[in-house]
Amino acid sequence: MLATSRPHRQRRALTYHIASLVALLAFWWLLSYYTNSAHIIHGASALPSPLSVLNAIAGLSVFLAPGTPTTLAHGLAALWQNTLVSAERLLGGVLLGAAIGITAGLLLAWSKLVRLLVQGPVLLVRTIPLMALVPLFLAWWGGTSFGILAFIAFAVFSVVVISTVEAAGNVPPELVNLARTLGAARFRIYRTVILPAIVPAVIGGLRVVIGIGWALLLAGEYLGAQNGLGHVLIMAEDYLYTARMALIVVMIMVYTFVLDRLFTLAADWITRWMPKD
Amino acid sequence: MSEITIEHLSVSFTRRRAGAFAALQDVSAHITPQTFVAILGLSGSGKTTLLNVVAGLLQPTSGRVLLDGRPITGPGSDRGVVFQQDALFMWRSVVKNVEYGLEVKGMPRAQRRALAEHWLTVVGLKDFAHFFPKELSGGMKKRCQLAMVLANEPTTLLMDEPYGALDYVTKCQLQDELLALLHTTPKTTLFVTHDIEEALYLSDRVLILSRGRLIADMPVTFDSPRTNDLRLSPEFAIAKQRLWRSLDGATQQRPLSLTGLPASIPEQP
Ligand SMILES: Nc1ncnc2c1ncn2[C@@H]1O[C@H](COP(=O)(O)OP(=O)(O)OP(=O)(O)O)[C@@H](O)[C@H]1O
Ligand SMILES: [Mg+2]
Numbered sequence: 001m002l003a004t005s006r007p008h009r010q011r012r013a014l015t016y017h018i019a020s021l022v023a024l025l026a027f028w029w030l031l032s033y034y035t036n037s038a039h040i041i042h043g044a045s046a047l048p049s050p051l052s053v054l055n056a057i058a059g060l061s062v063f064l065a066p067g068t069p070t071t072l073a074h075g076l077a078a079l080w081q082n083t084l085v086s087a088e089r090l091l092g093g094v095l096l097g098a099a100i101g102i103t104a105g106l107l108l109a110w111s112k113l114v115r116l117l118v119q120g121p122v123l124l125v126r127t128i129p130l131m132a133l134v135p136l137f138l139a140w141w142g143g144t145s146f147g148i149l150a151f152i153a154f155a156v157f158s159v160v161v162i163s164t165v166e167a168a169g170n171v172p173p174e175l176v177n178l179a180r181t182l183g184a185a186r187f188r189i190y191r192t193v194i195l196p197a198i199v200p201a202v203i204g205g206l207r208v209v210i211g212i213g214w215a216l217l218l219a220g221e222y223l224g225a226q227n228g229l230g231h232v233l234i235m236a237e238d239y240l241y242t243a244r245m246a247l248i249v250v251m252i253m254v255y256t257f258v259l260d261r262l263f264t265l266a267a268d269w270i271t272r273w274m275p276k277d
Numbered sequence: 278m279s280e281i282t283i284e285h286l287s288v289s290f291t292r293r294r295a296g297a298f299a300a301l302q303d304v305s306a307h308i309t310p311q312t313f314v315a316i317l318g319l320s321g322s323g324k325t326t327l328l329n330v331v332a333g334l335l336q337p338t339s340g341r342v343l344l345d346g347r348p349i350t351g352p353g354s355d356r357g358v359v360f361q362q363d364a365l366f367m368w369r370s371v372v373k374n375v376e377y378g379l380e381v382k383g384m385p386r387a388q389r390r391a392l393a394e395h396w397l398t399v400v401g402l403k404d405f406a407h408f409f410p411k412e413l414s415g416g417m418k419k420r421c422q423l424a425m426v427l428a429n430e431p432t433t434l435l436m437d438e439p440y441g442a443l444d445y446v447t448k449c450q451l452q453d454e455l456l457a458l459l460h461t462t463p464k465t466t467l468f469v470t471h472d473i474e475e476a477l478y479l480s481d482r483v484l485i486l487s488r489g490r491l492i493a494d495m496p497v498t499f500d501s502p503r504t505n506d507l508r509l510s511p512e513f514a515i516a517k518q519r520l521w522r523s524l525d526g527a528t529q530q531r532p533l534s535l536t537g538l539p540a541s542i543p544e545q546p
Contacts (some may be wrong), residue, residue, distance in 0.1 A: 079396070174360050175364055177332075177352070180428075181352045181358040182354060182377055183354035183428060192366075196368040201369070273369075273410075275411040
């Protein structure tokens with residue numbers, strides 16, 4: 001049979017994706033229906049149904065201010081507010097860490113001496129278990145929002161700096177030689193050959209880091225935040241509000257998906273010159 | 278001008294296990310300006326190494342190479358190199374690749390764009406100016422590399438097996454284009470190849486390298502302009518045979534390593 005055209009194939013793939021998602025949702029619903037009639041933990045359903053997860057939105061109203069009436073509008077506002085707080089920490093940390101990491105990586109790759117001097121300590125830093133650093137960062141910044149941001153920035157930095165140095169070392173030597181034979185001096189080669197050539201590798205490193213970013217954010221917010229999605233989640237645990245917990249998890253899934261799509265779009269555009277596979 | 282004098286050139290590489298390895302041993306040659314010299318040799322005979330020394334990318338272990346009487350100290354835009362690998366800046370469009378050398382020289386944007394487009398027309402890539410290298414075929418990539426080098430107007434052209442990976446007909450086309458181009462803008466050219474026919478068709482002189490040594494130096498005297506008919510002529514066949522013998526002689530000296538293989542194929546009962 002002849003191969004079908006690209007848009008046609010994509011549309012068919014989308015149909016399958018939606019179908020399997022709907023099936024999964026139905027399965028969740030059925031399972032929650034069964035478990036709720038059988039297993040109740042302290043009055044809360046162990047597996048909240050999709051409907052009760054939606055209903056949990058209104059319950060978030062208290063996070064706007066104590067005593068706020070419980071309405072859907074207030075709940076949505078609270079969700080939005082805490083989303084913004086978390087997004088600021090996550091994206092702020094990623095951007096700050098990436099900026100410092102890329103700059104430091106480029107400086108390291110420039111000089112062999114500096115690279116040799118710093119390589120040891122950088123490798124040492126990589127062995128630090130990141131989660132073990134959360135309390136330390138919170139202690140340094142007194143549990144402020146910036147403490148969590150700084151923690152994420154540090155984690156991002158430690159990944160990005162290494163992928164930058166490695167990428168700079170992997171630039172094909174013939175490209176550097178080409179620039180040299182065309183008369184380019186060292187700094188120009190750095191700016192016009194090394195820098196653009198490492199972009200795909202740096203983007204790859206960033207993608208990994210954004211993936212672990214959520215985990216780092218939640219860890220920081222569990223331990224030392226008075227707001228944010230992680231704070232809402234850990235508070236729900238205190239009262240066994242399982243529907244609310246599921247709501248936050250679902251929201252994080254949605255955000256992760258959207259963020260990943262946007263990142264992929266941007267990355268694909270930036271590296272549009274790259275031969276695919 | 279650009280006259281190249283190679284004096285007792287040797288290059289050794291230190292290999293991790295085997296110690297020093299001589300890639301070039303005592304190579305001497307004098308190349309007069311605007312001559313087309315083909316450097317012929319089997320894989321590993323030191324062709325790229327020789328070219329890299331002339332390009333200034335590699336330091337000689339001993340001996341020296343002079344360009345117009347002055348020792349080569351490093352790469353320079355007076356010597357354009359078309360590399361064996363497809364060396365193009367993948368993130369730049371074709372025309373921006375060609376502009377690179379002009380950018381280095383500090384030429385204003387409009388002027389360098391016009392010049393780059395001129396050279397793209399010369400190599401037949403005018404319609405692909407805004408493509409990325411990944412969108413070009415192998416032959417087009419080689420044309421782009423050539424335009425990139427020519428835009429710099431070097432007096433010496435160093436080409437390392439540029440057409441090695443192309444089909445026969447495309448290869449012949451590019452060879453004719455190169456000859457036409459050098460006819461209008463003559464340059465001293467070192468052209469590395471392992472293709473006997475290519476070496477003969479293009480050059481005024483063939484140098485044969487074998488395991489790091491210069492084993493033959495043969496003038497090529499066919500009239501120009503050369504056309505594809507030449508490839509089929511009896512004189513061409515004779516010259517081809519002579520080069521073949523030289524190369525073949527070189528292989529016969531090579532100690533064949535057949536360890537692990539039976540000395541003779543045992544007869545099946
Ligand atoms: N950087 C290097 N380090 C160690 N050995 C090298 C290096 N470069 C080349 N050599 C060795 O020197 C010899 C000549 O290499 P060279 O690249 O000049 O060969 P060549 O004639 O260009 O071969 P080909 O036709 O396959 O490109 C080879 O045996 C190769 O292994
Ligand atoms: Mg070679």
